[in-house]
Amino acid sequence: MKESERRIRMENNLKYRSLATVLFVAITSCFSLLTAQENPKKIEREVNEYLREAEDAMGENDFASAEASYRKAIAKDPSSTAAKYNLGNLYYNKEKTPEAANRLRQAHEISGSKEEKHRINHNLGNSFMKQKEYKEAVEAYKNALRNDPSDEETRYNLALAKKMLEEEQQNQDQNQDQNEDQEENKDQQENQDDQKKDGEGGDKENQDNQPKDEGENENKENQDKGDQDKEEQDQKEQQDKGENGDEQEQQPQQQQPAQGQLSPQQIKSLLNAMDNEEKKVQDKINAEKAKGVKVQSEKDW
Template structure:
């Protein structure tokens, strides 16, 4: 058992020595990366001094790649974008710096500038949240407190404007809807009036047509009367009408004796006429003579 204990202690000692050696190696590599990142950040600052923005941006990106846990490189790069009026990129870098910062002061500064970047974009709610995070890490910063109060005021005004615009839009939508309904009602009323006028017009046209036909018939009748000789029309009209005071014969009302008496009277009248004609022939006809000078 004792030999076994000694063997275990030896094994644990070897493992501890290996871990210490690996940690030291990692620390050396990290220290080297941090030094290279600092060198690149200095180059970026020099490029910014020369107003060489592309070279400064490239140097900052290399510094972040060398030391991904560096808060300073992201923070400085955010400041560079902020001075170049690129607030969206600045906000992105400040947010990254706050996430990887390992001290309260670094977190405070990153969140404070993050709030400033949001204010430039008029993202007042995001700015309020950023300033609050900054005060959590440094409650004594009066500048951050002032910026927070300003962000809250701007947010309130923005919400009031949105509510007012929303109400105005709703009122406008309602007015447009009411106007549309009114136009539809007016169109329907105009259509009904037009239909009534059309129906009335058809009735008037039919009445006018009938009146025109009647006037035409009366005109033709007057023309016919004008074409006939005077008195002829009256005579024809008299012939068409039965004479007053003279009874009209009706078939089937005379008895056989009455018919026989009527025939005998007619024969007697014919004989008298014939006798008169014969007497005139015997006397001779009178001849009218004219002198021929």
């Protein structure tokens, strides 16, 4: 075979191969297109099946199974508004408000109809209210009313959220004012302390500069005054002691004698009476002697 003919055959073979490749790609693309057209229906059926399983689990109060089914539906079709919305409501009812708000936000991003947007934003506002995020709640309720202005419940919730937001701002302002007052009082106290320290330093300096003789005189006067006070105190104590002694001396005299015994005072009075009687007798004897008449000294019995 000539060289020219062999080259032509090789080129033809290459053309055939290229054509076969093109046909293969075309057939594959058509098959993929047909498969893609069938997959959405299959995905939708599977998603609906997961949603039914979740509803059945909710009817039995099986929170874990319902959550798992909703998650499977979202994994199968991330664009499923119903799956994300229902999972958000599930979290809300179980007091998992942060998770609820997150899922409701996701549902709002992919929602299409006004009715969906209204319901999602209304529940999103409720989730924010539970978290005391009043500013976000106000915005959510406003978005809900934009899609359905006739919902009175949403309007009431909006008014309540505005009131709570206003009170929160007032409390924040009051706290800020209190903090400022505390800081101001703290600064004033620090200034007073500094002034006090400066004053104490000045007094100490004045004491150091005070003449020594004047200090000694003052100490001497204080010592003399202390001695005088001590002397007066001693005199007072002695006086009190004397008065107490007199009272103690008088107390025995005031004591009553025991029954059948003479008191010392009675004995003393009796002795004085005997002395007086004896003196009278002696005086009478002396008078008789002076007259020269014998007088009987003994008593007649």
